[in-house]
Amino acid sequence: MLQPSSLGVLALIVLILVSVWGYLAFRRGLSASRQRLRSTSRVIDTACGPIEYAEIGSGIPLLIVHGAGGGFDQGMELGRPLADQGFRVIAMSRFGYLGTPLPADASPAAQAAAHAALLDALGLPRAAILGGSAGAPSAMQFAIRHPGCAALVLLVPLAYKPPEAAPSAPVLSPWAEKLLAAIVGSNAAYWIAARFARNMVIKRVLATPPQVVRFATPAERARVSRIVDGIMPISSRAQGLLNDARMAASLTRYELE
Numbered sequence: 569m570l571q572p573s574s575l576g577v578l579a580l581i582v583l584i585l586v587s588v589w590g591y592l593a594f595r596r597g598l599s600a601s602r603q604r605l606r607s608t609s610r611v612i613d614t615a616c617g618p619i620e621y622a623e624i625g626s627g628i629p630l631l632i633v634h635g636a637g638g639g640f641d642q643g644m645e646l647g648r649p650l651a652d653q654g655f656r657v658i659a660m661s662r663f664g665y666l667g668t669p670l671p672a673d674a675s676p677a678a679q680a681a682a683h684a685a686l687l688d689a690l691g692l693p694r695a696a697i698l699g700g701s702a703g704a705p706s707a708m709q710f711a712i713r714h715p716g717c718a719a720l721v722l723l724v725p726l727a728y729k730p731p732e733a734a735p736s737a738p739v740l741s742p743w744a745e746k747l748l749a750a751i752v753g754s755n756a757a758y759w760i761a762a763r764f765a766r767n768m769v770i771k772r773v774l775a776t777p778p779q780v781v782r783f784a785t786p787a788e789r790a791r792v793s794r795i796v797d798g799i800m801p802i803s804s805r806a807q808g809l810l811n812d813a814r815m816a817a818s819l820t821r822y823e824l825e
Contacts, residue, residue, distance in 0.1 A: 594759050601800035609640045611667045614685035616678075620667030621660040621686060625651025628718075629692050631683060632659045635701025635726075636812045637773050637799045639666040645795060646700065646723075658695070660686055662703065664808030674811045677713070679706035684714045694718045701775060702726045702812040708822050726775075726812075728821045748772050751802075752809050758802040769796055773809075 609622040622640045630650060632643035643659025651657045663679055664670035671678065683706060687695050696719035699707025704725030711720040729735070751757045751773070762769050767778040770792065781792050799805065 594756055597759060598755055598801055601798075604798075605639075605641065605666065605804075608644075609661070609667065612686070612689050614682065614689045616682040616685040617669065617671060618667070619660055619682060619686045619689075620665075621658055623656065623658045624648065625655055625657050627654040627656050629687070629695035630655040630657050631687065631695050631697045632657060633679075633683065633697060633699040633703030633707045634659070634662065634665070635703050635724075636775060636809055637795075637802070637805060638662075638700075638703070639805060639808075641666075641798055642795060645791065645798070646698070658686070658690065658692075662706065662808055664811045665805050670807040670811060674815075676705035676709045676815060680709035680713055683707075683710045684716060687716060692716075696721065698723060699725060702816065705815060705819065705822075708824060712822060712824070724776075726816055726819070728819045730821075744772070749810075752806050753803075755801050755803050759800060762796055762799075766796065773799065 609620050611618050611620045620640055622644055624644065624647065630647070632647045634640070634642040634646075639661040640659045644657070647655070647657035647659050660683070661668040663674040663682065668682075683697065687693075694716045697707045697710055697717055698721040699705070700723040704722050704727055707720060707722065708725075708727070711717040751761050751769075758769075770776050770778050770781055774792070774795065776792070781789055784792070802809075
């Protein structure tokens with residue numbers, strides 16, 4: 569029978585082996601994520617500064633504006649099926665995401681000006697725009713401010729809520745805010761959370777109720793899984809995520825009429 573001291577040594581060895589395995593798996597995942605993003609997008613100079621984008625398909629121009637935790641890659645995830653339906657899908661990275669830097673003014677109106685500048689740089693006088701989640705405010709501002717908007721589509725939009733309306737999501741506690749900030753600020757913390765606290769990531773980062781995902785179709789659950797895993801490396805998206813959090817706390821009513 570193993571003595572207590574031997575059990576302690578064995579437990580330490582197992583802990584070390586598990587830690588080494590976890591570290592190597594994390595490094596492989598991070599390397600694969602960075603490799604996935606290489607050579608799949610371009611950065612173009614515009615009147616609003618450099619903007620990263622990718623495009624696929626031909627036909628009616630459609631600018632896809634991604635949500636929180638995204639980038640051009642999240643937009644392409646949404647846009648590939650549309651490219652097969654006769655759209656020229658243009659997916660860009662918003663301010664603070666991946667290859668698009670965060671300027672001093674990263675408000676929805678400033679982001680809308682960047683959307684217009686990207687289309688100008690691509691020689692497109694008009695385009696439809698699809699704004700998903702945290703990409704909706706700038707998509708709405710684009711529709712309001714720029715005559716080049718041919719159509720506006722909003723997908724689970726982050727938008728103004730009248731004071732008398734019930735909140736659509738609970739307010740984060742100070743502890744939850746600190747936890748979310750720690751996850752957003754660390755590739756390792758996000759990698760661990762995405763594997764061992766996946767529902768929390770879906771709820772807090774994607775702003776989606778886990779029960780909705782649980783009852784979705786297998787294809788939709790697989791898409792959500794790809795989006796969760798695709799957020800790596802989160803360090804390249806942290807500035808955009810934090811800017812989205814600030815934006816969500818100061819939404820105003822837009823004159824959509």
